Amino acid sequence: MKVEIVAVGTELLLGQIVDTNSSWMGAELAAAGLDSHFQTKVGDNPARIEAVLRQALDRSDAVICCGGLGPTQDDLTREVIAEVMGVDLVLDEAIEARIRDMFGSRGRTMPENNLRQAMVPVGASPIPQQPGTAPGLVCPVGDKVIYAVPGVPYEMKEMVTGTIVDDLRRRAGEQGVIASRVLRTWGMSESGLAEVLADRITELDDGGDATLAFLASGVEGLKVRITAKGVDQDDVVAKLDAEEAVIRPLLGDIVFGLDDDTIESVVLGRLRELGLTLAVAESVTGGYMAGRICAVPGASRVFRGGVVAYTPEMKRSVLGVPDGPVVNDDAALAMAEGVRRVTGADVGLATTGVAGPDSLEGQKPGTVYVGLSLPEGYESGSQLFRMPGDRERVRQFTTISLMNLLRQRLG
């Protein structure tokens, strides 16, 4: 079953918007065991959209066409698909009613333009999920199919996961279901992970119930994805559980979470269980770590706040760091203790170091000290990390490394 993706929109060709939709769909198709050999971007031009769709149908079994379903004259996907199917567009009254309701519920009248969105090629059927005004469409063309989905990412995603992937797998004659589970890790390099899991991957290649893949994702951690097929949901979950049980002992304590967990959400959850509050003192990360923590919904139940102490003077006056160098073990710990004192939090974290491009206090860019000040019964202290890369990577790696260290010390 070969599936091809076509993204429609002149703004994509002009680079005004990066086409992340196709990348996301490519990952979903791969996880579902569906082949995808081509992804094409084409502008809002009917002849060129039609040529691309015809070619895609020619060399693949199914096409997902993303974008061009809005209410304006620039939104041409419906018309072009009807042309490719060799049919007319007709008004779908159920869709019209749904769109009118959406406007009505916000106290507004539907502009007549939006009626265009209720036009459907004869023989096509709407996709049940419709989070916005644009309906998705399943459009059969002979024994092949074009799926039309809007370019708004969350609308497209709901349709792909809610309808399209299952429909494709059914067409491919796949009886069962497929599912993935991501183990989020920190503390081992990608090549280190590959080495630790090499034997297991070989076993699985020789005929196993699951496959494994890695993906380095910056502050989101290094992801290990388990994918399995099964006859039904229970079966596939059992297979994911079984594989997780095999690799967890190989990975050890580097696994900090599953699927959509982030290091911040995991650590905030653990602190909440323990009834502890958190504060951060940042120099090299300059507010980035606090920003990540505050992005977790409900952070305010645990996070008290932080101090960005960007100058040596502020490290001394606000956080009570003693005179002397400010990029070392002692300064990191003093900052962590200081921010606990200032905020009254139970746990204080601190970062100090050299983001680059210049050296500081004779230390090279990428040199980072982190400090942890914890309540009695937990291990306080500081630690040196040497980070590779640029300013952005230094602050991402510092944040996840320090939060992971806290996770390990909280037990």
Added chain:
Amino acid sequence: MKVEIVAVGTELLLGQIVDTNSSWMGAELAAAGLDSHFQTKVGDNPARIEAVLRQALDRSDAVICCGGLGPTQDDLTREVIAEVMGVDLVLDEAIEARIRDMFGSRGRTMPENNLRQAMVPVGASPIPQQPGTAPGLVCPVGDKVIYAVPGVPYEMKEMVTGTIVDDLRRRAGEQGVIASRVLRTWGMSESGLAEVLADRITELDDGGDATLAFLASGVEGLKVRITAKGVDQDDVVAKLDAEEAVIRPLLGDIVFGLDDDTIESVVLGRLRELGLTLAVAESVTGGYMAGRICAVPGASRVFRGGVVAYTPEMKRSVLGVPDGPVVNDDAALAMAEGVRRVTGADVGLATTGVAGPDSLEGQKPGTVYVGLSLPEGYESGSQLFRMPGDRERVRQFTTISLMNLLRQRLG
């Protein structure tokens, strides 16, 4: 002159890497007045790469093929292009010497694999810019051309701006040079800008020396791009100057910078001129604003630091906000004054508000108060903003709105 982009790499189809290269090249081509109607992603499969290249040559005049120039067996672009050209690959001794030198200068011996990178189709010529081990290639095919560039973004960019855009314009018979200038703005919506500039855009459409385009870019501001063509560099700069002189008065004080300026770099520069230091107190932005400020090289000369006061208690204890509500004018100003006092900075900025999804103190998500505490002679105070959108947009819009307000008050 129609130019098509082909991005090679299975990791692009699988969504492990988002193809930002094609978007960047699309923007460069558009700025140079070159049409680009299709962008295709294809995996590391020689038959499919060949089919895509042949089709691209068929429907366009030139193809930029990005990726697949590395030293491994997966890197197939050179072989496939030779096939399309109908020629053999030969070893280019100058390229070989250059690659050996690169390894030598790092005290390493070149692995034999890297010799693959010195293989060039007969009739192709290397692109002079070569920042990495992968040489770019100009490969004539009849009266058309394929440019091969590596997938590493900075290597690709150097070759596109250093050689390919000029070569394409020469082939298109364009004699002169083309250049753009971006005016960065904040304080007017995209539709407001379009209205203010509508008459001027009509004049330019009727035959002017420049074109105008808008691009909304979050915390980077709303960009107005002027593009002009001229017989030489002096001529094009004169045309950009002339157009800027026409539209500046129409835009007024919303222009905060040019080209790569950010609101943070502009404000830090101005503070430095005035000999003033800066500190920030953040609630709704949660460290994001400090993080943006610290991303500016040399920020430490002006920025003293900040306080992330995420709880009402911390706003009171550290910043001295009086008892009572913490999402209003008075609290915002008290936070700004408080952070000045705590850090000893000359200028204090503050944010407090509701990031959502829940309401707070009876105020809806998107309600934001900012405070500015400035030295005598400048206007201190606070201001209410009502932001649209999600948590991420609230913090981006709050940051640029507050920094822009400071810019205006500094004069």
